[in-house]
Amino acid sequence: MIKRIVVAGGGTAGWMAAAALARTMGQTVDVTLVESEAIGTVGVGESTIPPLVVYNRLLGINEAEFMRATQATFKLGILFDNWKQPGDRYFHSFGYTGKDHWAAGFQHYWLEGRARGHTQSYDDYCLELVAALQSKFAQLPDNKVNYAYQLDSGLYARFLRQMADADGVTRIEGKIARVELNGESGDIAALELDGGRRVEGDLFLDCTGFRALLIEGALHAGYDDWTHWLPCDSAIALQTPNVRPPVPYTRAMAHDAGWQWRIPLQHRTGNGIVYCSRYLDHDAALERLLGNLEGEPLTPPNKIRFQTGARRKQWHRNCVAIGLSGGFMEPLESTSIHLIQRAILRLIRMMPQGAISPRDVAEFNDQQFQDMEQIRDFLILHYKVTDRRDSPFWRQCAAMDVPDTLRQKIELFRDTARVFRRNEELFAENSWVQVMLGQGIEPQAWHPIAGKLNDDELDRLLGMIRQDVTRTVAGLPAHADYVARYCGAAEPAAA
Secondary structure (H helix, E strand, O other), X not given: OOOEEEEEOOHXXXXXXXXXXXXXXXXXOEEEEEEOOOOOOOOOOOEOOOHHHHHHHHOXXXXXXXXXXXXXXXXXXXXXXXXXXXXXXXXEEOOOOOOOEOOEOHHHHHHHHHHXXXXXXXXXXXXXXXXXXXXXXXXXXXXXXXXXXXXXXXXXXXXXXXXXXXXXXXXXXXXXXXXXEOOOOOOEEEEEEOOOOEEEOOEEEEOOHHHOOOOOOOOOOOEEEOOOOOXXXXXXXXXXXXXXXXXXXXXXXXXXXXXXXXXXXXXXXXXXXXXXXXXXXXXXXXXXXXXXXXXXXXXXXXXXXXOOEEEOOOEEOOEEEOHHHHEEOOHHHOOXXXXXXXXXXXXXXXXXXXXXXXXXXXXHHHXXXXXXXXXXXXXXXXXXXXXXXXXXXXXXXXXXXXXXXXXXXXXXXHHHOOOOOOOOOOOOHHHHHHHHHHHOOOOOOOOHHHXXXXXXXXXXXXXXXXXXXXXXHHOOOEHHHHHHHHHOXXXXXXX
């Protein structure tokens, strides 16, 4: 029986796992978390996507309390600057654009309208997108607005730790000195800490970040390196005070060797630069970041090196990798916390009653790897499909070969305007449409069903949707005002 679950490492991944296990499994398991205050965490993940809303609800978390504790704001999507070409911008929003027909997505009707002389942007038909660019927000009945959060991940971990403590999780302070294996089975038997203390368990969760002390250091699960498709390998992060009211979106601003993020929380903004060290060194990257800030830095620069890719086995023997120990997707589409959440919920659904089933392990690994491959393809799309040829970095991206799965999606959309979502794929049809249109793909044809409407019918359909979006957004309050009323947090004391 799995009675003792040991979580190795704290941070966002560790405390998300411990809190979820304790809240859902109750007294059926004993959860112990081992972490050391002396070991820092990456801790820069601040931008999230809508599934985190569901995750928090599953754990019974009060949203306003959570947002207050994490200095969070709402997020309706990501504004991409300079990706198609310098000076160009587009928005990848959450939610839906227009109204779909069962046989064809809304983009087919929009393309038909454009062919008949309509000049309105595809953006005008999306509630979340229009609201974001006007910096408006409110929660509406029937979950009409799809949103996520912009939050302090360190404060989120602290919030979850308090919840986990109340639910009976045992925390042990200490550095992991050695991972002890069972000589007969090859499973992990215990974690040996500095000072000699042993922490035994039946199931171990590796939340040790890039170090992957258990899944790789002890069990050698293997790693697939994807940097030939996603060449950025470095980042620098720091915080600045807010110089204007926080907007309900994240910005991703491309430069000649990568991109820069800007994520507004209630009282400060998270900033960072992501780059390929082959084309930009650390000092030049830091100078570029500091030259494109709004406000003076509040924190020293935090340099991060990473290798985009996925652990080949994310569940191996009696160890499950959660978070960065299982792989890393660069933060362009804010998927890091989502992948933590996805692995935790999948593990809970597949929790063994007795001995660990090899079939469970195989299924878990297949689903995890498929999740990461689908996210990988979506990220590659941003780099591959671009008109930029202004630097060696962008010329490399434009020339690189891409996975067959992505090539099929790109060519299918270019030929027919169709997108198909496979096997619970994270990014929905509208996400692919927004990014492919934004990056410059022009479909050559679309579904003939859109041609069934005469001019008056098509005018009425498109006009009705635009009017509904305009009317709804006009009635929304300013995002900053809504946040202050709903979950306003006291400004942190100066360090």
